[in-house]
Amino acid sequence: MAKMKKEVNLVQRPIRKFAPVFILPTFLAFIIGFVWPFIQGIYLSFCNFNTPQDAQWVGLANYAKVFADPGFLNAFKNTAAFAIVSIILINVLAFTIAYALTQKMRGSNLFRTVFFMPNLIGGVVLGYIWSMIFDGILSKYGTYLTANGTYGFWGLVILVAWQQIGYMMIIYIAGLQAVPEDMLEAAKIDGATGCQTLFKVIIPNVMPSITTCTFLTLTNSFKMFDQNMALTGGLPSIMSNGGKINVTELLALNIYSTYNINKKWHGVAQAKAVVFFILVAVLAIAQQAATRSKEVQQ
Amino acid sequence: MKKLIAMLLALVMVLGLAACGGKTEAPAETKAAAAPAETQAADAPAAAGRVYYLNFKPEADAAWQELAAIYTAQTGVEVKVVTAAGGNYSDTLNAEMAKSDAPTLFQCGNAQGLADWNDYCLDFTGTKVLDEMTTSDFNLVDDTGAVKCIGYCYEAFGIIVNKALLEKAGHSLDEIKDFASLKAVADDIHARAAELGFDAFSAAGLDGSSSWRFSGHLANMPLYYEFRDDGVTKQPATITGAYLDNFRNIWDLYITDSATPAASLATSTGDMSEAEFGEGKAVFYQNGTWEFANLVTDDTKNFHMNPDDLAMIPIYCGVDGEEKAGLACGTENCWAVNAKASQEDIDATLDFIYWVVTSDEGTKMMAEQFGPIPFKNAKESENVFFNDANAYMANGNYTVTWAFNHTPNVDSWRATVVTALNDYSVAPSDATWAKVVEAFVDGWAYEYNMAQG
Structure with missing residues (x-):
């Protein structure tokens, strides 16, 4: 036993020694590509700038504008509503399909593949394709996708559900397959009904998958950009109470369009992005803590 | 033995990095070698600078690339033409201007564009190319009266x-x-x-x-x-x-x-x-x-x-x-020269656009792509x-x-x-x-x- 342990160390020690060498390239890339832009981004949110080189410090002025913008508040409401609807819809449907496909049935592998496939298509492409589908259907009723906010909102929900259900389904399938057989057998012997088995045995056991999937759908919903831009582009755009609102705009697209107003708004867009980051981070951590606590130890 | 393998692995990786570094250097060397040959061919305005044109008309991209190649062949001055994808010009301009290798020539087509980019726009007053213009109707002038953008065609x-x-x-x-x-x-x-x-x-x-x-x-x-x-x-x-x-x-x-x-x-x-x-x-x-x-x-x-x-x-x-x-x-096709570029690059860019609006090749291309241009040497257009x-x-x-x-x-x-x-x-x-x-x-x-x- 002791000899074996020594041997392991013999292999590991040189690797440990050279670990920094192995880590260095990725670490550098991470610093250059993520950490530094992130820090610079926070700095720029306190500045007026056109290009990052000519940034001028303005303090909290950008943040004041963020919260005075009706478009941002509207985008926040949209995003929150969208997140709630899509988290519920995607997870319920994904779990249901996963549950169905883990029952012994013919062709379940084929179904899994087919349901997963929408994930392989990029968001912008999906957005344009679905806008054509929706417009094709709506034109039969003499209307169109960007006619009002409701169509745009539910259009986006359908699109994103269609895209993400397959992905979450795979995670749930893995979770369901890991539920110990003996537990299920014990439940059966004890005379648990199907419903009881599902809620008292299966769901507590797939709680780690539920944590992962709700986390993914939550952050995906908040970060939603390409699909939003390609499907409606935030349209319709209306005047309301002297302000202007892009009715179907979500947060990320709102930040993008703020940046594009003109150079005076670059800093404001940057400030919105920082607010956005804090929001997503807080929500994600809170959600993780909430669902983690419900997980059972096997 | 294991230690040796690990050392070897590390060595291979370091060599791999060095090899990668070598690869990126290679084109630079060939460019450097080619440069003297090109400058020899250039008897005409041998400017030391280079031209980087950020074009915003995708439909004219091929014509610009061709014209740039002709100019480089004639003068040895490097002309890079990059075309922003349709509808993405302002994003591309923002991104490119932030780079050290920023465009020396770009479009700034309206009052808002001038307001955003005024600091980056060279004053054309006194340049050869401005003297060639037949009208100032399409130019953009800032508050101080400086001609910041010149309309090179109209529509x-x-x-x-x-x-x-x-x-x-x-x-x-x-x-x-x-x-x-x-x-x-x-x-x-x-x-x-x-x-x-x-x-x-x-x-x-x-x-x-x-x-x-x-x-x-x-x-x-x-x-x-x-x-x-x-x-x-x-x-x-x-x-x-x-x-x-x-x-x-x-x-x-x-x-x-x-x-x-x-x-x-x-x-x-x-x-x-x-x-x-x-x-x-x-x-x-x-x-x-x-x-x-x-x-x-x-x-x-x-x-x-x-x-x-x-x-x-x-x-x-x-x-x-x-x-x-x-x-x-009217026009939104106005050229602006990047005032923050080096003096050599500014001179090279001004020479290039002067050549575009005066030379046979340049005016022919402009007439074909943009119709009658407001310059003295403009060629007739077939466009009814x-x-x-x-x-x-x-x-x-x-x-x-x-x-x-x-x-x-x-x-x-x-x-x-x-x-x-x-x-x-x-x-x-x-x-x-x-x-x-x-x-x-x-x-x-x-x-x-x-x-x-």
Whole structure:
């Protein structure tokens, strides 16, 4: 036993020694590509700038504008509503399909593949394709996708559900397959009904998958950009109470369009992005803590 | 043994990195070696700098690349032409300007562009290229009077007419003198559309690929007349919308005398409208001089219309005295030279654009791509629409200038106008038109305030 342990160390020690060498390239890339832009981004949110080189410090002025913008508040409401609807819809449907496909049935592998496939298509492409589908259907009723906010909102929900259900389904399938057989057998012997088995045995056991999937759908919903831009582009755009609102705009697209107003708004867009980051981070951590606590130890 | 393997692995990786480094150096070396040979060939203006042109017209990309190659072959000066993808010019400009290897030549086409990029725009006063210009109408001048952007070509828009179809319907271009006569002709053609096999107007599509024709160009008509009456020459903080009834006249005509149902305008694209006209299914098509190539010469479009059948007439909308109107001429094609570039690069860039507007190769390409350019050495253009524009000017008709260049936050302003136009088109009424007026007038004031920060 002791000899074996020594041997392991013999292999590991040189690797440990050279670990920094192995880590260095990725670490550098991470610093250059993520950490530094992130820090610079926070700095720029306190500045007026056109290009990052000519940034001028303005303090909290950008943040004041963020919260005075009706478009941002509207985008926040949209995003929150969208997140709630899509988290519920995607997870319920994904779990249901996963549950169905883990029952012994013919062709379940084929179904899994087919349901997963929408994930392989990029968001912008999906957005344009679905806008054509929706417009094709709506034109039969003499209307169109960007006619009002409701169509745009539910259009986006359908699109994103269609895209993400397959992905979450795979995670749930893995979770369901890991539920110990003996537990299920014990439940059966004890005379648990199907419903009881599902809620008292299966769901507590797939709680780690539920944590992962709700986390993914939550952050995906908040970060939603390409699909939003390609499907409606935030349209319709209306005047309301002297302000202007892009009715179907979500947060990320709102930040993008703020940046594009003109150079005076670059800093404001940057400030919105920082607010956005804090929001997503807080929500994600809170959600993780909430669902983690419900997980059972096997 | 294991230690040795690990050492070897680390060594291999380090070597791998070194190899990668070597690869990136290689092209630089070959470039350096080639450079002296090139400069030897250059007897003409051997500038030490280089030119980086950020072009914003994807359709002219091939022509620019070719011209750049000719210039490099003749002078040895490196000319890099990068074309921003359609609709992404401002993003690309922002990104490229932040780099150390920033564009030395770029487009800055309107008051807002100048406001954003003024620090980066070189003053053209006293340059050779400015002396070559025949008009300063299309140049952008900042508050201090410095010429910051020069209009290197101009464009005109109006209603493109298929004269052959018009005659087939028993009408002629001479009948159309103002809005009333245009409406009479269009109404007649629309009423007999089934019998004739074509309709009056091609679809007034409000899809993003087409809506700029109306939220931008058609909206120019009420803006132009208002600004003319009020003597507006700078971006106004508010507008009155005095001529919006005229805008409604012409818009009603577009959506009524057309084969496309109003409810499908929202999804009707620019290509669809163009094809409708190109394939002879519509007599009238609102667009600009840039459409000439698409309609006549472009093999991928395959319309191959006869240039003799084509004409462009002013957009009539029922304003008093409009029978003396000409086409709407103006430009957003203005060159700006990056003032923050090194002096060598600035000199090289000025030499390059001077060559473009004076040399045989340059002026030929410009005439082919952009029509008559406002420079002394300009070549004639085959584009009949420009001939129409010039004919109106020669007859003493007033040119409708591009008042929409004053639009604050142009994309956002237009988006709201398009939304309102869509709602109006589906259910035309005074109530839905009020939303268009709101988007126009209140939207302008709102965007103006936004643009001020």
